[in-house]
Amino acid sequence: MPETIYMVDTGPNEDGHIQKYSPTWAVSRSATTGTTVSDSGSSSIYAIRTEIQSMGRGGATCFISRAFFQFNVEGIRTRPNSAKLMIYGAGNGDGRVNCVKALDSMPYLSTSDFDNIDGWVNTSDGLGTGNNASNVTYYASELGAWSTSGYNEFLLNDTALNDLGYSGTFAVCLLDRYDLRDLSIGAGNSNINGVWYSENTGTSKDPKIEYEPGTPSVFFGANF
Numbered sequence: 329m330p331e332t333i334y335m336v337d338t339g340p341n342e343d344g345h346i347q348k349y350s351p352t353w354a355v356s357r358s359a360t361t362g363t364t365v366s367d368s369g370s371s372s373i374y375a376i377r378t379e380i381q382s383m384g385r386g387g388a389t390c391f392i393s394r395a396f397f398q399f400n401v402e403g404i405r406t407r408p409n410s411a412k413l414m415i416y417g418a419g420n421g422d423g424r425v426n427c428v429k430a431l432d433s434m435p436y437l438s439t440s441d442f443d444n445i446d447g448w449v450n451t452s453d454g455l456g457t458g459n460n461a462s463n464v465t466y467y468a469s470e471l472g473a474w475s476t477s478g479y480n481e482f483l484l485n486d487t488a489l490n491d492l493g494y495s496g497t498f499a500v501c502l503l504d505r506y507d508l509r510d511l512s513i514g515a516g517n518s519n520i521n522g523v524w525y526s527e528n529t530g531t532s533k534d535p536k537i538e539y540e541p542g543t544p545s546v547f548f549g550a551n552f
Contacts, residue, residue: 333399335526335535340435341400341497342367343525343535345375346442347393353380353512356390357452362442370528373419378506379518388515395502395523396430396437396444397535404539407493411539413468413482413500418522421474425521426508427482429465429491430499445501454512461509467491467500474521484537493542 335343344367348359366372377393397415413427429446443450446465451458468482484492492498504521506513513519524533 330538330540333401333403333537333539334531335397335399337367337526341398342435342437343395343397344368344437345372345393345395345523346437346439347374347377347391348442349389349391351388351390353390353454354452356392357454357458357507357510358450360440360443360450362439365437365439365441367437368527369525371418371522371524371533373522374520375418375523376425376502376504376521377518378504378513379520380513380515382515392507394442394445394507396434396441397500397502398430398434398437399498399500399535399537400496401492401498401537402496404492404541406542408489408539409542411484411489411492411537413484413488414479414536414538415482415502416479416524416533416535417474417476418524419476420520420522421476422504422519422521423472423474424505424519425471425474425480425502426505427466427468427471428501428503428508429467429487430501432495432497432499434499435497445503452510454510456510458510459508464508470505476522492537492539498537
């Protein structure tokens with residue numbers, strides 16, 4: 329039977345999003361530190377975001393947001409046979425969401441964790457020079473569509489299953505395709521996906537991992 333681990337935002341394990349905004353794509357995308365961090369709200373319609381808003385006199389503001397989740401998975405004693413990361417959508421649902429490995433140094437989410445993604449390289453020109461598609465560690469395939477009225481399910485791959493079974497924490501970053509591939513979305517355009525977090529009352533919309541437990545290894549001692 330499947331078992332479930334809910335995201336619980338206590339101690340060093342947190343969920344939330346970090347946003348960087350500046351006048352240009354290159355500055356926002358290559359940042360090592362975000363402008364704001366949100367780790368206490370029940371939801372955000374801007375959790376996973378690339379958007380360039382045109383301002384007066386030819387100016388612009390570029391927003392990039394990345395969502396982070398750090399699950400306590402100490403209860404998983406061996407590699408699961410299969411698992412799904414399930415995130416309930418909120419407000420905006422443009423899709424193109426990628427699920428990648430975040431660094432374990434992420435606890436106590438802060439603005440300095442904006443680029444705490446395994447393999448991430450901070451280079452950007454908005455034309456693909458900073459494409460990290462071949463640098464990051466994927467935990468699942470990209471979701472082209474994003475539901476705002478139910479759970480979005482990432483079928484976790486072998487790398488994720490190994491990390492679930494052999495570590496006490498499971499750190500994930502969700503970001504969109506334009507951010508991942510360093511492709512400026514262009515002035516007046518946006519790709520935004522909302523998320524419900526663990527602070528929401530009850531567990532009906534909490535981030536969670538559903539998994540099929542693996543079979544523990546059996547050790548046969550040698551006879552002497």
